[in-house]
Amino acid sequence: MILIESRDFNKKVKLKGKTLEELLTENSINSDNFIAMRNGKLITRDEKIRDGDSIKLFPVISGG
Amino acid sequence: MKCFKCGKKAAIEMPYAAKAYCENHFMEVFERRFKRTITMNKLFDKRDKVAVGVSGGKDSMVMLFLLNKMGYNVEAIIIDEGIRGYRDKSLPLVKKFCAENKITLHIYSFEKEFKTTLDKIVKKGALPCSYCGVLRRRLLNKAARDIKADVLAIGHNLDDETQMILMNLFRSELIRLSRAGPTVGLVDDNKFVHRVKPLRESPERENVAYALVKGVPYEDIECPYSKTAYRDSVRDALNCLETKHPGVKAGCLHSFDKLMPILRDHYKKEKGKPNECKECGELTSGEVCKACEMLKSLL
Numbered sequence: 001m002i003l004i005e006s007r008d009f010n011k012k013v014k015l016k017g018k019t020l021e022e023l024l025t026e027n028s029i030n031s032d033n034f035i036a037m038r039n040g041k042l043i044t045r046d047e048k049i050r051d052g053d054s055i056k057l058f059p060v061i062s063g064g
Numbered sequence: 065m066k067c068f069k070c071g072k073k074a075a076i077e078m079p080y081a082a083k084a085y086c087e088n089h090f091m092e093v094f095e096r097r098f099k100r101t102i103t104m105n106k107l108f109d110k111r112d113k114v115a116v117g118v119s120g121g122k123d124s125m126v127m128l129f130l131l132n133k134m135g136y137n138v139e140a141i142i143i144d145e146g147i148r149g150y151r152d153k154s155l156p157l158v159k160k161f162c163a164e165n166k167i168t169l170h171i172y173s174f175e176k177e178f179k180t181t182l183d184k185i186v187k188k189g190a191l192p193c194s195y196c197g198v199l200r201r202r203l204l205n206k207a208a209r210d211i212k213a214d215v216l217a218i219g220h221n222l223d224d225e226t227q228m229i230l231m232n233l234f235r236s237e238l239i240r241l242s243r244a245g246p247t248v249g250l251v252d253d254n255k256f257v258h259r260v261k262p263l264r265e266s267p268e269r270e271n272v273a274y275a276l277v278k279g280v281p282y283e284d285i286e287c288p289y290s291k292t293a294y295r296d297s298v299r300d301a302l303n304c305l306e307t308k309h310p311g312v313k314a315g316c317l318h319s320f321d322k323l324m325p326i327l328r329d330h331y332k333k334e335k336g337k338p339n340e341c342k343e344c345g346e347l348t349s350g351e352v353c354k355a356c357e358m359l360k361s362l363l
Contacts, residue, residue: 007284032307035076035272042075042087042273044065058276060269061299062121062284 002049006034006057020055021045033060076273079310087277094274097265098130105246107260108215114138115213115257117204120154122275122282123219125161127263129280131217132165141207141216143200144173146181147288154283161281172207174199178359182289188362192289195358202346202355208257215247220261221268226316227298234298242327244320251338255347267313 034057067086074084248259341353
């Protein structure tokens with residue numbers, strides 16, 4: 001199980017994809033709209049995600 | 065994916081440059097581009113007093129952080145428009161950041177200056193973004209002038225700039241476009257403080273990444289009045305193009321920068337000397353400035 005957190009949602013997903021990009025795509029999340037961090041470190045879209053990882057997503061577009 | 069400079073694991077991609085960087089080299093590249101925008105465009109130097117317009121959002125906070133870090137003579141200005149649940153959240157964040165970093169902060173409010181708030185303006189049925197844009201610009205200019213700033217730095221990023229360029233092109237607003245650029249405005253008058261944009265070459269995605277890596281605090285709650293349907297369409301189209309053809313935003317900005325002197329030269333002929341508004345004395349092309357016109361319409 002992987003925890004994906006964002007400003008607008010917080011969900012646990014099963015590990016189906018191998019990379020961040022695949023994981024987000026499978027969960028209908030457009031990776032262009034977010035910067036992703038794992039344990040406080042930026043990660044790229046091709047980063048392999050492991051079971052138990054907690055991914056935080058930060059929106060790119062500001063709402064001002 | 066590996067860092068282009070050191071070969072370590074990459075933290076961020078820059079598809080438009082066909083490169084990726086680790087956190088350390090990303091910060092180096094980001095800061096160098098920021099500094100280059102300032103020096104190449106001669107926006108200001110260390111002798112100038114730079115008023116920094118902040119909102120508490122990622123762009124203005126990164127800009128304030130960097131200018132302060134690089135040793136520029138900065139003072140921050142925040143405008144309290146009077147939007148409940150929005151500005152009252154970012155104000156404490158900006159105050160705390162400025163106090164911790166020993167940056168002088170000036171707070172100007174619609175309430176004090178215009179005897180109204182954006183909440184009240186909206187209740188009267190006015191379009192929030194139009195009124196807010198005009199009144200905010202007016203107040204930022206006044207605040208920068210009050211503190212005797214040489215320039216007013218605003219946090220427009222690459223995405224804002226390219227959206228603005230395309231929106232003005234699509235609407236045939238070439239006069240307006242001719243006033244855009246790294247330094248905003250064609251008017252040379254001591255009542256007008258030139259606005260400068262040190263972040264105009266930084267994609268907003270990278271501003272978020274930089275804020276996260278450096279721990280720059282920012283507020284990302286949405287303005288309750290934010291309804292920018294046209295801008296949203298242009299943004300979506302640009303983002304779609306950028307994903308498919310990385311580099312279109314930078315290309316758009318660089319093309320505009322090459323056209324800008326021609327546009328400015330052309331429309332200089334049409335630009336008369338500005339008048340002083342007969343209501344408030346601020347600069348205007350007509351008899352009464354837009355801010356006074358808008359405020360009057362609310363009575």
